[in-house]
């Protein structure tokens with residue numbers, strides 16, 4: 001019986017290893033104490049985009065089905081506590097929650113849903129004159145969401161994870177990771193950081209972009 005299991009899993013493992021090799025290069029691991037506990041910070045170079053991504057891994061063992069957050073970089077929300085989005089509180093909450101055995105994959109190059117910092121600030125400026133988060137991107141001639149998650153799947157593959165409980169409200173993240181060989185056994189909602197300044201943003205994500213955000217937000 002154990003032999004049979006190995007035979008079934010082998011193609012998946014081979015595919016995961018190939019994805020890792022073609023997409024990311026592991027560079028370094030070091031432990032860092034944070035306000036949310038001590039974590040292993042593992043840095044990867046993205047072989048396609050050149051971005052430097054991170055896997056922030058709990059010291060507690062990470063097993064199949066572990067809690068995972070795949071998080072898009074957001075300078076304004078995470079460094080400057082901008083209340084135009086809820087990225088800062090989401091990242092803090094994710095680190096708290098994975099401390100018992102899980103991973104945050106922090107994706108650089110995802111700033112502004114993949115359009116970059118300057119374009120995001122241009123989009124914010126348009127939002128000041130009334131456009132919502134989606135139409136502001138489109139008015140700039142840019143996609144509503146330009147993110148892809150191959151690198152995240154490759155990093156999870158490097159950690160030996162092919163089955164995860166994913167902290168997200170974004171169905172596209174689940175669909176893309178699944179398409180790249182990561183089985184999402186459960187979606188764990190991550191609703192936090194709502195503030196008067198980001199209510200319209202949360203509602204636009206829910207009503208126009210399909211995010212699974214509670215109706216009473």
Ligand SMILES: Nc1nc2c(ncn2[C@@H]2O[C@H](COP(=O)(O)OP(=O)(O)OP(=O)(O)O)[C@@H](O)[C@H]2O)c(=O)[nH]1
Pocket residue numbers: 071072073074075084085086087090110111112113114115119120123124133137167168169170173190201205211
């Ligand atoms: N273009 C643009 N990007 C934004 C805006 N507000 C936040 N972002 C970016 O959106 C990204 C986060 O994506 P979200 O759609 O908020 O959330 P998500 O990660 O897809 O979904 P969750 O997993 O549920 O958190 C970050 O890179 C932010 O910089 C905005 O108004 N316009």
Ligand SMILES: [Zn+2]
Pocket residue numbers: 074076077078085086087088
């Ligand atoms: Zn943000």
